[in-house]
Amino acid sequence: METIQSTTAERGRPAAVTAEGYGWRHAGRKDPAVSDVSFRIEPGERVLLLGASGAGKSTLLHAIAGVLGDDGEGDEAGRLTVDGMHPVQSRGRTGLVLQDPESQVVMARVGDEVAFGAENMALPRDEIWSRVRESLADVGLEVPLDHPTTALSGGQKQRLALASVLAMRPGVLLLDEPTANLDPDGVLEVRDAVVGVLERTGATLIVVEHRVAVWADVVDRVIVLAASGGVLADGPPAEVLNAAGTRERLIEAGVWVPGYTPRLHTSLPTGGGNGSDGGHGTPGADLLRAADLSVARTRRAGPVVNKVSLELAAGEALSVTGPNGAGKSTLALTLAGLLTPAGGRLEAAPELRRGAPGTVHKWKSAELVTRIGTVFQEPEHQFLTHRVIDELEFGPRRVARLPEDEVRRRVDAIAERLRLTKLLQANPFTLSGGEKRRLSVATMLATSPDILVLDEPTFGQDANTWAELVSLLGGLIADGHCVVSVTHDADFTAALGGNVLRVADGTAQLQAPVASGRAA
C-alpha cells in the first residue's frame, strides 16, 4: 500500500520533456516522420507545437506519450525522455487526448471511462473513485457517473477524454488537435477546461493545433517543427508569431497565425470550355424548392427539423449553421436527394429537372450526379477506387456515361484546377488531409452538378486548403452553380456570402444575407 501512496504523490508532479536529436521513421517509409528535433521543456511549461501538415507534430506527440510502438513499427534516432525516462516506461506520467472524440471512448459509462486509466495503474478501488469524482469536477463535466458516454456532445466527449487522463495524475498533458472537430462553443468549452486543469495541477502542456488563436493566450512557448526536419523556431508566442522570418514561413505552411486572414485567389474565370455541360449559367433561375419540409435520418428515428421552406437558385450560396446535433447534416442530405423527406415537399424546378422527375430522392444515379453533388465531411467515405485518376473518371464515365473525349477533357481540367495533376496515379487513401478534401470536391465537380452540397468542408483544414476551397467555391457561384454548405466556420460563411439558414430546436430560420468577400 505504501509504495502506491508514494508513486501517487510522484505522479502529480509536473514533468520535464527532453529531446536530443530525436527522430522516428515509420516502418516501410523512406523518409522519417520526425527528424533531428532537440528541445528541453521544463516542468510546468505550456507549449504550442506548430508546423506544416506532414512536419510530424502528431508523431512527436505520440512518441512523448510512448505509444508509437516498438522496433517492429519503426526506427528511433537520438533520445526522447520524460523526466529522464524513456516514454514507454513513463506511460501514465503522460496524458494524451486525441482529435476524434468518437474513437477514444473505451467504456459505456462516464464513471467507468474515467476509472479506466486508474484501473490500469492498479490503484486501490477507493482511490480510483475519489480520483474519478475529482477529475470530472476538474473538467466541469457534471453528469451522473452512470451516464452513457454515447449521449455526450463532442465538447463533452473531449472533456471526458481530458478527465480520463487526469485520473492518472499525469505530469504532462499532450493534446493532439483536441478541438479540431468541435463547433465554436465546444472549442471554448474544451479550451477553458484545459486552462482550469493547468491552474489546479500545474502540469506541463504540449498542444498541437493549427488554429493558433485558440491557444495563443494560454501557452508561454511556441515550438515550430520544420517540414524538412529539425526545429524551425522556438520561443515565446509573441516573438515566434511576429518575427518576420518565422511568421512568413508559418503562413506559407498553412498555419492559422492570429491576425492573418488567408489570402483568397481572385475569382478565376472557371467557365473555360465548360459551357457545353449545360444547366448553370442563368444566375437567379430557380433550381430547388422546399415547402414545409421535415427531415429525418431514418424513418424510425423521426423528424429532427420541421417546416423548412426555402428556394435554391443558380449562382447562390446558402450556409446552414447551428449547434452540433441540431439536424443540419440531415437537412443538407435531404436537400441533396440522398434522404427521403419525412414530410412536406421538396421539388426540383424545371431548370434543374431537365426531363427527370420532380421528386429529387427518386432520381437515378446518372440523374443525381449531373444535378446535385454532395461532399461528405469525411472524404474517405466517398472514395471508390485505388487511384486518383479513377476517382475523377468514375462519375463522368461510369455514371453519367459521357463520351470518352468529354471524360478526358473534364478530368484534365478539374485535375489542373484542383492541383491534382501530379497525384493522378496515387492511392486516394494515402493523400494528405488537404489533398483528400480537394479530391472529394473534384470528384463531385467532374459530373458538373448545378447544386453542390458540402458538409463541414473546412473542418480541420489548414489555412492554405481553406483559402483554396473558398476561392474555388466562390468561382463556382460566379459561374452559376448553387453552393449549400453546412458549416460552423464564420469566416467561411462571410467569405462566400449569400444566405444563412440557422437550424436549432427543430426549426430552421433564414437570416439576413451576410456581406460577401469580407475575408478577401
Added chain:
Amino acid sequence: MSLDIMTPRLTASPFTRANPLSKLAAVAMVTVVVMLSVDWVSAGVVLAAELLLMPVLGISAWALFKRGWPLVVAALVGAYGTALLAEKTGAVVFEAGPLLFTEDSINSGVAIGLRSLAVALPGIFLLLTTDPTDLADALAQKLKLPHRFVLGALAGLRLVGLLVDEWRTLGLARRARGVGAENKPLAKFAAFLGQAFGLIVQAIRRATRLAVAMEARGFGGSQRTWARESTFSRVDIWVFLGGALVSAAAVTAAVSAGTWNFIFG
C-alpha cells in the same frame, strides 16, 4: 440514434442484479438439457417454465416479441419442414397430393419447433437483462479470463454500435457518387462488396485509434485493479437453483412420459 448495445435499458428485476456468470450457468444448464433430447415433452416443459418465469425475470412479452419474432417464424418454418419430411409412420392425419402428414411426423415437427424456441429464449433473456460491462467484469474477476482479452472485446463491442451508423453514412456517401442505384443484381452485389470494404477500412482506422487511446492510458500492463467489484449474492443462488430445477423437471417429465429421446443414444 446509434445502436444501444452497451448501455441497454435493462428491466428492473432481481434477475438483472444477479451476477452474469450465474445467469450464464443457468442458461447453459437449460440449453444443454433441451439439446440432448429431441422430444416435445422436455422442450415443452422448458418452454413453459421460461414463459411462466418471464414476470419474475421482469421481461415483458412485448419487448420479447419485438426482438424475438424472427425466431418464432424460424421455429414455425422448422416445425413445418420437419413434419413434412420426417419418417411417415403412425396414422395419416392429413393428405393432399404430395403433402402427407402422419401422427409421428407431426410429433417430430412439434418437438423441433418447441425445442428451437426453448433453446433460443434463455439467450434472449440473458441479453435483455445483462449489461455488457458487468459481464466483462465477471468474466475477468470471477472467471479469471485475461483482462486484455476481455476489455479488448468489450471495447470492440462498443465499436460495433458506431459501425452501424458508419454503414448508413457510407451508403449515402457512395450513393452521392452514383453507386448502388442500379437495379441489376450483379451491380448491386458489387456495390455491397465495395461498401463492405469501405466499412472495413473505417473499422480498422477506428480500432487503431482506440488502441492508441487505450495504450496511452496504461492499458496492457500485467497488473490491474477493478473499479467495479463483481460479486455473488443470494440472488445468484436462486438463479442457479432455478436453472437446475427447470432442467431436472424437463428430464424427469420426458423420461416418465417415455418420450426422452437421447440424441447420442
